[in-house]
Amino acid sequence: MIRLRNVSKTYKGNVVALRDMSIDIAKQEFVFIVGPTGSGKSTLIRLLIKEEKPDSGRIWVAGKDIGQLSSWKVPLLRRNIGCVFQDFKLLPTKTAYENVAFALEVIGRPAHVIRQQVPQVLDLVGLTKKRDHFPNEMSGGEQQRVSIARAFVNRPLILLADEPTGNLDPSTSVGIMRLLDRINRTGTTVVMSTHDSSIVDTMRRRVVELDRGVLVRDQARGVYGAFT
Amino acid sequence: MAVNLEYVFRETVSNLKRNVSMASAALLTVAVSLTLVGGALLVKRGVDRATVQWKGNVELSIFMKPDAAAPESDAIDRQLKSMPEVKNYRYVSKPEAFEEFKKIFANEPDVRDSLTVDQIPPSYRVVPREAEQTKIVGQRFEDTAGVFRVSYAKEEVDALVSVTNFLQIMLWGIAIVLLSAASLLILNTIRMAIFARRREVAVMKLVGATNWFIRVPFMLEGLLQGLAGAALAFGVVWIGRDLIQDRISSARNDIQLFKQFLVTGADVTGTGILLLVVGVVVGTVGSALAVSRFLDV
Numbered sequence: 473m474i475r476l477r478n479v480s481k482t483y484k485g486n487v488v489a490l491r492d493m494s495i496d497i498a499k500q501e502f503v504f505i506v507g508p509t510g511s512g513k514s515t516l517i518r519l520l521i522k523e524e525k526p527d528s529g530r531i532w533v534a535g536k537d538i539g540q541l542s543s544w545k546v547p548l549l550r551r552n553i554g555c556v557f558q559d560f561k562l563l564p565t566k567t568a569y570e571n572v573a574f575a576l577e578v579i580g581r582p583a584h585v586i587r588q589q590v591p592q593v594l595d596l597v598g599l600t601k602k603r604d605h606f607p608n609e610m611s612g613g614e615q616q617r618v619s620i621a622r623a624f625v626n627r628p629l630i631l632l633a634d635e636p637t638g639n640l641d642p643s644t645s646v647g648i649m650r651l652l653d654r655i656n657r658t659g660t661t662v663v664m665s666t667h668d669s670s671i672v673d674t675m676r677r678r679v680v681e682l683d684r685g686v687l688v689r690d691q692a693r694g695v696y697g698a699f700t
Numbered sequence: 701m702a703v704n705l706e707y708v709f710r711e712t713v714s715n716l717k718r719n720v721s722m723a724s725a726a727l728l729t730v731a732v733s734l735t736l737v738g739g740a741l742l743v744k745r746g747v748d749r750a751t752v753q754w755k756g757n758v759e760l761s762i763f764m765k766p767d768a769a770a771p772e773s774d775a776i777d778r779q780l781k782s783m784p785e786v787k788n789y790r791y792v793s794k795p796e797a798f799e800e801f802k803k804i805f806a807n808e809p810d811v812r813d814s815l816t817v818d819q820i821p822p823s824y825r826v827v828p829r830e831a832e833q834t835k836i837v838g839q840r841f842e843d844t845a846g847v848f849r850v851s852y853a854k855e856e857v858d859a860l861v862s863v864t865n866f867l868q869i870m871l872w873g874i875a876i877v878l879l880s881a882a883s884l885l886i887l888n889t890i891r892m893a894i895f896a897r898r899r900e901v902a903v904m905k906l907v908g909a910t911n912w913f914i915r916v917p918f919m920l921e922g923l924l925q926g927l928a929g930a931a932l933a934f935g936v937v938w939i940g941r942d943l944i945q946d947r948i949s950s951a952r953n954d955i956q957l958f959k960q961f962l963v964t965g966a967d968v969t970g971t972g973i974l975l976l977v978v979g980v981v982v983g984t985v986g987s988a989l990a991v992s993r994f995l996d997v
Contacts, residue, residue: 550908578909
């Protein structure tokens, strides 16, 4: 589903974000990307949705070499990838329902599809009762659920989550992880970057560790702090 | 991909509502700039028309000798009639010329009473088709039999032509500068409006909206702002022209220069349509340019 070959990315001022990284992530996998701040986790996610271009190396997503993708096809790539961020990125002027519906409206889905799919996905994330609340009327965990609903409503092949529990307390984080696990079980590939060792240790999924842009560990059913 | 028209319309209206202050800033900028542009264009129109009148009234006079014979006079009459450069001409007979002479020197009885009708030369007053042709027409008659003297206001005509040419160029310059300033202001205002909504644009990109899909509501918004601003400018120009025209027609009759400064209703309508087109184009293109900065991948 995702394949990187010898990918390097350096930002201005010789800040190395990724160095010669190669990895394969299969369909329906659940992968944690771990590592300290600045180790290249967010860069990896930005490369996958083509918000950044690698300096060298090639990236395939869903069987397509995204380096060969013409710029007008980038939106089509992003429709196959749901994104969830630490800061939710919800629109404060729209309700929970409207935030989710917005994602379908802007890719031109017809109104009857929107009316059917948005309540479904809000039910999945457990926010049916809060559908008409604005983001500032909801807790952090609820806002993150809205953001996951928005990322998942179009049934993407891949869900990328960049520290989705970074702003949440441990008990709320557990709820979010259950949700991501459920989504993974529907067949969606989930790639999640995180600092949270207890989550990684509990879930026992594949762990990829980055250190200063270099892949230092790739372990099936791994834990956060295990060094080999 | 079929663009959902309902979505585009709803989004445009709610954006305009939500950003009332920004939208009105852009609208007023368009209105003020286009009012100035429209005003400059109409003044130019007025000057054009007045210039034609001024130039059209420039005469050259062929004074006959007071004792010139009738055949000599007829020959000049025939020649004037056959010349394409001549727009019209009229014969001023001795008694008419004498009346005119008495009027000019009404305040100086000494001069007025020093001549009799017979001593006054009759003349042909000739209006050339173009002010620039005055000299050419006049020279033909300088040595003709029976002609006493050809007099033409050459220097006055030259001065008039150069002044009006300069005025024309200056007004065009002002209109162009104002229009560029208006375009830049509109571009900037829309850019600020879009900057205020960069979160929305970022989310749209994130979930895979195509660039055109993001652009269209912004462009429609710019179009409406440009159109409304231009309509406002149209109204102001229309009312302004009425007020000024009223002043001019109630002014003293003998201020001919003002009388000829005429701007017709058709001029205002034409300029207004131009303003509307410019407003729409600048608003739409401005938004498209402004939003594309936020669409760079």
